[in-house]
Amino acid sequence: MTNGAYNETNADLLNIEMQLLMEAIFLRYGYDFRNYSKAHIRRRVLHHLSMSLIPNVTMLLDRILRDRDFFSNFLDDLSINVTEMFRDPEFYKSLKYNIIPKLKTYAYFKVWHAGCSTGEEVYSIAILLKEEGLLDRCQIYATDFNRKVLETAKEGVYQKSDIEQYDKNYVLSGGSGKLSDYYKSRYGSVIFDKNLSSKVVFADHNLVTDNVFAEVNMILCRNVLIYFEKNLQDRVIGLFYKSLVPGGILCLGTKESIKFSGYENLFEVVDEKQKIYKRKIL
Amino acid sequence: MNYKAIVIGTSFGGLEALKIILPGLGKEFPVPVIIVLHIGDHSNDTFINYMNSICPLKVTEAENNEEIKPGHIYFAPPNYHLLIEPDFTFSLSTEEKYNYSRPSIDILFESAAWAYSKNLIGIILSGANSDGAYGLKLIKEFGGMTLVQNPCSATSPTMPRAALKMVLPEYRLKLEDIAVKLVELTNG
Numbered sequence: 001m002t003n004g005a006y007n008e009t010n011a012d013l014l015n016i017e018m019q020l021l022m023e024a025i026f027l028r029y030g031y032d033f034r035n036y037s038k039a040h041i042r043r044r045v046l047h048h049l050s051m052s053l054i055p056n057v058t059m060l061l062d063r064i065l066r067d068r069d070f071f072s073n074f075l076d077d078l079s080i081n082v083t084e085m086f087r088d089p090e091f092y093k094s095l096k097y098n099i100i101p102k103l104k105t106y107a108y109f110k111v112w113h114a115g116c117s118t119g120e121e122v123y124s125i126a127i128l129l130k131e132e133g134l135l136d137r138c139q140i141y142a143t144d145f146n147r148k149v150l151e152t153a154k155e156g157v158y159q160k161s162d163i164e165q166y167d168k169n170y171v172l173s174g175g176s177g178k179l180s181d182y183y184k185s186r187y188g189s190v191i192f193d194k195n196l197s198s199k200v201v202f203a204d205h206n207l208v209t210d211n212v213f214a215e216v217n218m219i220l221c222r223n224v225l226i227y228f229e230k231n232l233q234d235r236v237i238g239l240f241y242k243s244l245v246p247g248g249i250l251c252l253g254t255k256e257s258i259k260f261s262g263y264e265n266l267f268e269v270v271d272e273k274q275k276i277y278k279r280k281i282l
Numbered sequence: 283m284n285y286k287a288i289v290i291g292t293s294f295g296g297l298e299a300l301k302i303i304l305p306g307l308g309k310e311f312p313v314p315v316i317i318v319l320h321i322g323d324h325s326n327d328t329f330i331n332y333m334n335s336i337c338p339l340k341v342t343e344a345e346n347n348e349e350i351k352p353g354h355i356y357f358a359p360p361n362y363h364l365l366i367e368p369d370f371t372f373s374l375s376t377e378e379k380y381n382y383s384r385p386s387i388d389i390l391f392e393s394a395a396w397a398y399s400k401n402l403i404g405i406i407l408s409g410a411n412s413d414g415a416y417g418l419k420l421i422k423e424f425g426g427m428t429l430v431q432n433p434c435s436a437t438s439p440t441m442p443r444a445a446l447k448m449v450l451p452e453y454r455l456k457l458e459d460i461a462v463k464l465v466e467l468t469n470g
Contacts, residue, residue, distance in 0.1 A: 007423055011396060015368070037373040039365040039393040080377045226346050226362075226374045233347070255346055255359055255374050 017057035089172035115224035119153025143205035156192035291387030293320035295408030295437025306461025309338030358385035381413035391417025400425030409441025
């Protein structure tokens, strides 16, 4: 977990090297981790050092600058791609009771799933919309900065061993059918019905460096902001505000909030606990 | 030594141990206390309310970006890792379980050691796995103070024993002596 090259006597050195590394990655590849939470990034970098047997961050930096494939693997290590279907079932339940009735009044609407990772929650939303008869009336944009995870999301193939947990979540979320109606088992995997992703566009978008790309009725961005420092969080909430139509819905992770972001007064709270907000109609 | 924070890791038997230690710190206790208690995916609300009713210090769940302040006892939220940033704020992470745990004691202790170095006290209490042993070792390497509950007085001795295997702590105490020692250590 920690590399032997670093201890209390050179903690300052590590801070300098980390700062140089983040600048180098930004200048060379355009990925901006400079305002990610420091403790988190340090942990990932030290982990990568011990796995790749590179003695210190300066030597890691050298390799990253010169070896694009190596950087690509390093990038995977920096992003957290732990997710599950119907994660926080109470959130989906709240969506069903508080938001779906409103979506039913629209002839057509757009949803942006920002930081969708490997797509488990995209398929969860698609299932919810399908069960409510809304899937054909919507367009879902599912974005992430990591192209590798987007490929997995597009395929919709997941490990069979995870399905038991997903099924439990689905039932708790108030699903009206059976989760097994939506996938086929194949060897150790399950593959989700292509019909579910027929309304989804998977695209490369970086919340840190890219801008508004569409006006949407609902945004889901769950457990992404926790990895950002406060200023960056505020900037991204601003990006969401600009991307939502008046009256549009913003859904964050249960430990994230628009409180103290500077945008607090521009949203109404729909569900405080599940972190569902509505852009005010001014 | 001028201690700036205390981190505590515990699992099975932890609630009972904390019920004895935390009220004993008194309302003038000068440093923040940050705790990982493994309780599975259930909400913390019930026992945080209970702890508030028996502790003179303010007991809350640690929030993302929150500034860490004296006079507070913070618990890691269930199903998130809790980390301490170099600017003494909290951050959360949903990365993989570590030592089969999320929150993981090791992850909290490691980030705390980097943030507070020698101005930190690390404590391992009753628990049923070995999470926290590595983190406690790191706290000691950074010059911090380490304290382990005497396994003989622990509901579940596995966690204190695992810690003792990796670290020779400054203190190895019975449950009822821990609060008194902490008050003594933090009063300069």
